[in-house]
Amino acid sequence: MTAKIIDGKAFAADVRARVAEQVAAMKAAHGITPGLAVVLVGEDPASQVYVRSKGEKTREVGMNSFEYKLPADVPEAELYALIDKLNADPQVHGILCQFPVPPHLSERDIIARISAEKDVDGLSVINAGRLATGQKAMVSCTPLGCLMMLRDERGDLSGLDAVVIGRSNLVGKPMGQLLLRDNCTVTMTHSRTRDLAEAIRRADIVVAAVGVPEMVKGDWIKPGATVIDVGMNRLPPEEEGGKGRLVGDVDFAAAKEVAGAITPVPGGVGPMTIACLLANTLTATCRANGLPEPEGLTA
Numbered sequence: 001m002t003a004k005i006i007d008g009k010a011f012a013a014d015v016r017a018r019v020a021e022q023v024a025a026m027k028a029a030h031g032i033t034p035g036l037a038v039v040l041v042g043e044d045p046a047s048q049v050y051v052r053s054k055g056e057k058t059r060e061v062g063m064n065s066f067e068y069k070l071p072a073d074v075p076e077a078e079l080y081a082l083i084d085k086l087n088a089d090p091q092v093h094g095i096l097c098q099f100p101v102p103p104h105l106s107e108r109d110i111i112a113r114i115s116a117e118k119d120v121d122g123l124s125v126i127n128a129g130r131l132a133t134g135q136k137a138m139v140s141c142t143p144l145g146c147l148m149m150l151r152d153e154r155g156d157l158s159g160l161d162a163v164v165i166g167r168s169n170l171v172g173k174p175m176g177q178l179l180l181r182d183n184c185t186v187t188m189t190h191s192r193t194r195d196l197a198e199a200i201r202r203a204d205i206v207v208a209a210v211g212v213p214e215m216v217k218g219d220w221i222k223p224g225a226t227v228i229d230v231g232m233n234r235l236p237p238e239e240e241g242g243k244g245r246l247v248g249d250v251d252f253a254a255a256k257e258v259a260g261a262i263t264p265v266p267g268g269v270g271p272m273t274i275a276c277l278l279a280n281t282l283t284a285t286c287r288a289n290g291l292p293e294p295e296g297l298t299a
């Protein structure tokens with residue numbers, strides 16, 4: 001059997017189209033335009049590319065994009081003054097500070113400074129706690145995107161065996177919480193797990209987020225399983241002249257012969273992340289204005 005390849009680019013375009021539709025309806029009915037503020041500290045070229053792309057996609061769905069570029073040596077107090085201003089600005093519904101930041105700044109303290117209601121990355125302790133206790137939270141974009149693809153692929157996830165590989169605050173932990181909330185039997189695995197292959201062989205759903213290139217082998221996958229590959233690993237450049245090839249945490253070529261459905265890298269989870277950032281900004285706008293949650297775009 002050859003797996004269905006889940007087209008994350010097309011899926012993300014569809015999510016953005018649905019966001020755009022609901023943004024237009026919100027403008028017409030309530031005169032409210034959702035706004036996303038993106039803060040970039042320093043001049044990391046990869047970050048600049050991401051931030052530019054986020055700004056373009058934000059405007060494409062009819063939202064306001066506010067972009068702030070601060071020098072790499074910006075004093076902490078100055079960054080916090082900007083965050084405080086954005087927290088208080090009713091035109092700004094979502095705030096994202098692009099990571100990584102230079103070493104004199106603390107990502108943890110930056111996240112804590114952003115109002116939980118505007119924390120569209122879902123990274124704050126408050127949002128993690130809300131998610132874990134079943135309250136309305138902002139859910140971090142990558143796991144939210146994975147959940148959307150899983151629901152689309154499998155329908156009701158109740159009772160399915162799900163294995164999450166990786167326990168990061170950004171992906172693994174919230175992913176486990178979301179799958180648990182959708183009634184999966186969740187196994188969290190990580191670098192110290194004794195028999196990873198054995199755990200994965202039982203899984204109807206595999207979410208790989210470890211950051212080890214092609215670590216998950218094809219013969220670990222249960223036939224028909226849905227495999228979501230969050231990994232983005234750049235292999236060392238050699239033959240391909242310049243940039244190395246981008247690969248996931250799953251041996252894609254082998255796994256696609258066994259799985260029922262699988263996400264490729266690139267073109268899988270990555271594009272969904274930005275689409276979910278826009279979905280989260282819309283959700284934050286609805287909540288800030290006492291409007292119903294956007295249909296099909298939340299956890």
Ligand SMILES: Nc1nc(=O)c2c([nH]1)NC[C@@H]1CN(c3ccc(C(=O)N[C@@H](CCC(=O)O)C(=O)O)cc3)C=[N+]21
Nearest residue numbers: 096097098099100121246266267268269270271273274
């Ligand atoms: N506060 C914060 N929030 C973030 O969400 C955040 C961040 N900081 N810092 C950097 C990472 C990275 N990130 C990606 C988003 C989309 C793709 C994406 O669309 N990737 C494409 C193309 C990849 C390529 O070819 O380079 C793909 O996977 O198909 C990748 C990476 C968001 N991040």
